[in-house]
Amino acid sequence: MELSDYIRVLRKNWLVIVVLTLVGLGAAAAYSLTRTPVYESSSSVAVSTQTGGTASDIQQGANFAQTRINTYVGLVTTPIVLNPVIAELDLGVTAQSLAQQVTASSALNTTIITITASDPDPVVAANLANQVAASLSTVVPEIEPQIEEGGSPIRLTRVSDAQPALSPASPNVPLNLALGLLVGLALGIGIAVLRTVLDNKVRTPRDAEAITSAPSLGAIAFDSKAKERPLIVHADPLSPRAESFRALRTNLQFLDMGGRASFVITSSVPSEGKSTTTINLAIALADAGKKVALLDTDLRKPKVAEYLGIEGGVGLTDVLIGRTRVGDVMLPWGGRSLFVLPAGKIPPNPSELLGSKQMATLLDVLERDFDVVLCDAPPLLPVTDAAILARGTSGAILVASAGKVTRHQLEGAVEALHTVGAKVAGFVMSMVPTRGPDSYYSGYGYGYGYGAYGYTQEQPKAARGRKRKTPVAVVPDTAPAFGEIGTDSRRGARDAGDAAAR
Template identity: 70%
Template sequence: MELTDYIRILRKNWLVIVVATLLGVGVAAAWSLTRTPEYTTSSTVFVSTQAGGTIGELQQGSNFTQSRVTTYSNLVTTPVVMNPVIAELELDTTAGSLAADVSASAAVNTTLITITVTNSDPTQAADIANALAASLTSAVAELETPDGTDTSPVRLSRVKDALPPLKPSSPNVPLNLVLGALVGLALGVGAAVLRSVLDTRVRSSRDIELVTDRPLIGAIAFDPKAKERPLIVHADPRSPRAESFRALRTNLQFLDMGGRSSFVVTSSVANEGKSTTTINLAIALADAGKRVALLDTDLRKPKIAEYLGIEGGVGLTDVLIGRARIADVMLPWGDRSLFVLPAGKIPPNPSELLGSHQMQTLLTVLERDFDVVLCDAPPLLPVTDGAILAKATSGAIVAVAAGRTTRHQLGGAIDALQTVGAKIAGVVLTMVPTRGPDSYYAYGYGYGYGVYGEPPTDESARASARAARKATRGTRRKASDSAPATTSETVLSSRPQPPAPGPQRGRPTP
């Protein structure tokens, strides 16, 4: 992972990090407030020897006391020093318990002993420290007195008395809050990184590169109103999402597909935006002057007729079984060179129909008569229809929903296409956020929605659908009025012709 990846993780999981940090501060504050305040104070004892007045004797005495200071420090926590203090102050404790609150230390190359006492009562802490200094003085004098003499050559003098502290030494609330914040921050960052590592959803081109070497040919911007206006290139051509489809159109024209121009648009699972991607791409290609054939080859859950507002009762299935001709069921849509072949009735054997010789012949004829042929196919993981159809076309375009599809699902879809020998033209990332850490790039920067800068209303979208139905109703001819074809050659003999000028060619009102 690079530095930019960590920055993206932090931006994406900033809420988790902030909550963890605040939780750490809260735990530290609660712990600090529930602790009993402790007060610490200390007294200092000076160790000296009663030596002669010559320089040599003074030096010898100094070396002696420095060598014994550590020993005297260790005596502070022994019963011989503790018990007299307990008796004098009438403490309800033992020498071992009192020793837990007492420490003694001696600075290097000095003869000073510092006795430190911690207690919940500041006055008692000072009394214990002073009493321990006095008790240590008495104990050392007794231990260092030679036999047969009345005085000890070692003398301890208290040079600093302990005073009751004004502020508690613990808990240290500011320090605890800082430590709690640091621990919470570390846990939040760790959780964010772990969450990112365990997250297998496809969010960027780098995630796609981990699964396949096929190029990313388009990134479709997310539109929260996509269900209300699925035909975004037609309804709102200046929106960021419409611009995404035009960029996809441009990239598609640079693909080398061996001279062919038929594509299957599919996905790993349902609800990844493959149908709206197919339709809007077809409209964008038609706007660029291409003759486009749009086929609804999803013979299980067809959506093309519903989105475009045309009749879909007769269509592809009728052509494949020889009950209708292409010219009778393939309809022009809007004031464009776009012709639509609905799915027709849902058959009991979709896979067999899509893999039949009639379907291959149909694609061959359409590739000859049109600049681009787009087929909206079912998802690859639930059924095999898309993989079978992709083998008969120049390539498959796999739609991947950003933040929804997992790398495992995308890998399964790629394997399904490669198993049948289908060529993968590229991958289209749909529902890409336009803002935030997962945004692919800035869509539509500096551009408004329309002439007046306002997005189309729901009523205008419905008016668009009504106008589309009106535009295609005049060119509709029922398949039952024509003589049924008996062979695939007869079925495919009539090439779609542009409709005659008139009201039926009117462009749907946006």
């Protein structure tokens, strides 16, 4: 992953990170507020020896005290030291219980013992530390062997008395809040990274390019009103989504397909926008002056005739079985050099028809008479129709829906094409978010005289109302010849167009 990927992960999961950070901070605050404040006080005693006055005696005494210091530290929490303290302060607890409130330590290479006592009452804590120090000072000389002159060689002297603390030692609210903040932040970032690692959806063109090993031909922006106006290039040609189809048209023209220009447009799974992508691309190509043949080769769930508002009862299936000629059923549409061949009746054997010699011959003739031939095909994973058809064209264009199709599904679609020897000409990302971390658009190209999804005040008023609810097939003055398959094509296309218009 690159730095941009990590930034995208943080942007995408910022809410989870913030929530968990606040939860950690709140948990730490709740813990701190529910704890009983505990105060600590410390008293110190110095350990010394009663020796002669010579330098060697003093040195030997200091060494002896140094070796015994850890023993005295350990005595602090024993009953022999704590029982007198309990009796003196009338605590009413056992030595074992009191030992949990008392600690002792000695700094390295010193003979000073620091005794620390803790209690919810600061005065009690100070008294407890002082009494433990006094008890230790009494006990140690008693347990040490006496010297020849009498008395103990060890003497403990209190060097500092404990004072009541002004602020509690625990809970340490600032420290707890800092730890809660860090733990919550780390947990949030961890979950964000885990979600990204486990996410198997194709979300960016780079993801699709890594799977397909094919170039990205374009990205179609997500439009919440796509179902209301599927033919965006025709209904609102100045919208950003229509502009993305024109960009797709431009990129398609730069593909080197060995002189051929017939494409199967398909997807991995249903509802990825392949039909609307095919139709809008065909309209954009026709607007650029190209002669375009649009074939509805989805012989299972045809949608082209429904979207374009034309009669689709007779079409491709009738041509392939020899029931009619292509020129009689291929309809001109929209006043452009765009001719549409509907799917016709749904046959019982779609795969056999699309892989037949008649279909190959039809594609050859259409490639000769048109600049571009586009075939709207079924998804690749449910059925094999698109893979069989793609083998007879110049290549397949895969439509991948951002955030919908999984990596496994896209890999399966590419494998299905490669299995039959079909070429993946490129891919198109559909339903790409226009906002957020997965956005492919930065909004830099859509401020030149028109708004996001409509016209600005600079546009002529007449242009604002120039929209049709239902496309009407218009017969051009001239129609391309369809060779042997389409004898009398102009007459058949004109009659079909008039019927669709009625």
